[in-house]
Amino acid sequence: MALNAQKPILISGAGLSSLLLAQSLLRASIPFLIFERESSITVRAQGYRLRLSQEGLTAIESALGPEAFQKFWDKCGKTGGSGFVALDAVTGLEISEAGKDKDQGKAHDKGLKPPPNSITSRDGKVVGIARGDMRKLFISGCESFVHWSHHVTGYELTSSGVCAVFADGSKSVEGEMLVGGEGINSKVAKQLSQGKLKVYDMGARGIHGQAPTTAFKGLGEGVWRFTDESNPSGRIFVITNVRSGDMDDPNVQFGWTMGAQPGVIKPPNEDYAIIGRPAAEIAKELTANWHPRLRPLFEEMVESEAAFWKITCSTPSGVPEWQNEPRVTVIGDAVHSMTPAGGIGANTAVRDSALLGRLLAEAGGYKDSVTAAYEREMRIYASEAVRTSYGMAKMQFGVSIDENSGTL
Known part of the structure; x- marks a missing residue:
């Protein structure tokens, strides 16, 4: 400088x-x-892996400049495969297009504009990067x-x-x-x-987690959402991104994030300083009856990386x-x-x-x-x-x- x-x-x-x-x-x-x-x-x-929209990538590119952005782009994961797939977490079956579009249909009925970023952002790929990797690149x-x-x-x-x-x-x-x-x-x-x-506390809580690539073999490449409507306390969902280029690397872990309606996920306290086993145990308990195709994500999770998060909104x-x-x-x-x-x-x-x-x-x-x-x-x-x-x-x-x- x-x-x-x-x-x-x-x-x-x-x-x-x-x-x-x-x-x-x-x-x-x-x-x-x-x-x-x-x-x-x-x-x-x-925290969880971030999905970057076209608007987000354009902003990062303009701030970093060509050379630094190329390093950033090379670090990003690019997911193709079947794109976005929604599964019933208990049966393991794909949710119909009507079911996947339910929330978007409700949003349209209420006059809400869809998110200003499609799930694919460049070259027909879903582009994402771990928050920690992104922060390290930005501090360079x-x-x-x-x-x-x-x-x-x-x-x-x-x-x-x-x-x-x-x-x-x-x-x-x-x-x-x-x-x-x-x-x-x-x-x-x-x-x-x-x-x-x-900033309002919306009352809902979530858990971030990671697991070795071997736990994701039953899914294959794509962006996945699992939804469990069977929990008596309320709906649970998990989102994860499986990248083909890293599937066979035993040194790579994929992340997932779990969210739920208020009262379903109950951290032991509200200061969110606790990470690791307490969060991992709750995630395993909530997914114990999920389909065998999905359970490895939680049964094989790296407990030390588990962490709670709260849903807030301005x-x-x-x-x-x-x-x-x-x-x-x-x-x-x-x-x-x-x-x-x-x-x-x-x-x-x-x-x-x-x-x-x-x-x-x-x-x-x-x-x-x-x-x-x-x-x-x-x-x-x-x-x-x-x-x-x-x-x-x-x-x-x-x-x-x-x-x-x-x-x-």
Whole structure:
């Protein structure tokens, strides 16, 4: 990075959207610093494999540039096969087209737009990558600008910039502007919006898991969804992606994610610090009566990689308006948390990074008009995505929230 007289752009959080924004700034030789509350990039489980839409891939490509994007693309898995297949988890039989289209039909009846990304995104393939791999690629070249174990709890405007405020009361160096990208519990988002940005706990819980490729032999290549309507407590579903190129590699694991209606999956506590066996045992118990073709995914799972997750969503009506602050804005889950329905969340987050990065690069760094221009455009596509994500989850999970529901 070329050092110059500019003060740095401060970024809170070292998640996907923050790191991709950093890549844009790196390419434009705009100074930046990242502050992350965790102690390293590997301190916790990184979650389920992400499916990338055409919009998401285009955003990542524009932020990374040709050479870095090629490395990213090479790391991505490309799944062909039979495409998307829905199975009854108990019988192992394929669900009819009418059954597969049921939720989409309901969405159409309710006037919801389908997710703005088809399941295939390039070359007729489903493109995906593990969140952990994606984060490692995005941090490449930015490592020396990341300050670990720095928990941002707010900010303080100065006469000529802004400082991040940390949990211990200390402050960062003065920056040109601050970008809040620290996820659903963002303190920057709450301060900036004066409480208008809210994240609702929808009550539904899920489990991420991984298993060796041998456990997936009964499925074959494709994107699979298993649905269990027999559980008396409510519907359970699992989604997984089986890539042909890795099927015979014993050193590769495939991931799956399980979701359910409220009350079905019950973690031992609500802080989600517990990973491993407690999550694995619940997953095995819930799938004990599933078809033999599917049970190996859970019986052979790597218990240490199992983790709980909760389904959250921002205000269903979309991203609210707040008084613009030229030196502070927010990206990713900090501004638009989404349910997993439709696979929209991460793809929308990287669009934020590409948009804000492009505006800053075009301006040559901070300008008074940048955050307003970013927020104006972001609200349009992100509000549509939040509404769609919530509407699909309401049908799939049987959840409902309103302005009086509990928030994080």
